[in-house]
Each structure stands twice: as structure tokens, then as C-alpha cells.
Amino acid sequence: MKALALALAIAGASLGLSALAQTSPPAGSPRLPAAAASPAPEPAQLGLCVACHGKNGAPLQPGTPHIGGQSEAYLMQALRAYRDGSRRAVAMNAISNALQPRDIEELARWYAAQPGPAARR
Numbered sequence: 001m002k003a004l005a006l007a008l009a010i011a012g013a014s015l016g017l018s019a020l021a022q023t024s025p026p027a028g029s030p031r032l033p034a035a036a037a038s039p040a041p042e043p044a045q046l047g048l049c050v051a052c053h054g055k056n057g058a059p060l061q062p063g064t065p066h067i068g069g070q071s072e073a074y075l076m077q078a079l080r081a082y083r084d085g086s087r088r089a090v091a092m093n094a095i096s097n098a099l100q101p102r103d104i105e106e107l108a109r110w111y112a113a114q115p116g117p118a119a120r121r
């Protein structure tokens with residue numbers, strides 16, 4: 001009986017080890033390109049936004065809206081409107097002036113890919 005228990009323990013341990021080993025991909029397996037692992041590369045101008053919106057779009061300052069997980073098209077439109085002055089908010093009018101069209105696209109894609117407000121709890 002002791003021998004059986006020992007054999008079972010050894011079998012269990014080796015099963016456990018092989019299960020662990022399977023969590024890392026076998027050598028030489030194709031790796032996903034970085035772009036697939038994170039859907040949006042970090043925008044060059046993200047540093048202009050983080051003081052108020054954080055990296056993930058959850059507000060760090062009172063009165064700042066949550067923009068993480070918002071639709072990309074909406075974010076792009078909002079940034080363009082701040083930039084051309086058709087939407088007025090002192091901070092955003094000033095900041096969006098520094099953005100090129102390409103920055104607006106990158107930032108909208110980035111924040112759209114972050115968790116929405118419901119995921120924050």
C-alpha cells in the first residue's frame with residue numbers, strides 16, 4: 001500500500017510539473033508580434049495627458065471625464081473639436097493645440113483600448 005501511495009504521489013508530482021511546463025510555449029513556437037499583444041502602441045504625446053487622464057483614461061483630477069474605453073471615433077472627434085475651438089474647455093483647447101492629426105489618431109486609439117469606467121471598481 002505504501003508503495004502504491006508513493007507511486008501515485010510521484011505520478012501526481014510529475015503531472016503537476018508537466019502541466020506547469022505547458023504554460024510556457026514550446027521553444028521555436030511563433031511569437032505574436034508586439035502589435036497583436038498590445039492593440040495600441042503608446043502614443044508619443046501620451047505624456048501630455050497623464051496628469052489629468054492617467055495612462056489608462058481613469059481621471060486623476062476632479063472634473064476630468066473618464067475617457068478609457070470610450071469609442072475611438074468619439075475621442076477623435078472630441079480632440080478635433082477642442083483643437084479647432086468648436087468645443088470649448090480651457091485646458092483641452094490649449095493642450096490639443098500641441099497635437100498633430102496623427103497624435104489625435106494615436107491618442108484616440110490608445111484611450112479607446114483602455115478599460116471603461118465599469119471595469120474600474
Ligand code: HEC
Pocket residue numbers: 045046048049050051052053061063064065066067075078079088089091092095096099107
Ligand atoms: C489639465 C488637465 C487635463 C489634461 C492635461 C488633459 N485633459 Fe483632457 N480633459 C480635461 C477636462 C477637465 C476635460 C473636460 C472638458 C470639457 O468639459 O469639455 C477633458 C476632456 C477630454 C476629452 C473629452 C471627453 C468627453 O467625454 O467628451 C478628451 C477626449 C480628452 N480630454 C483627451 C485628452 C488627451 C488625449 C489629452 C492629452 C493630449 C488630454 N485630454 C489632456 C482635462 C485634461
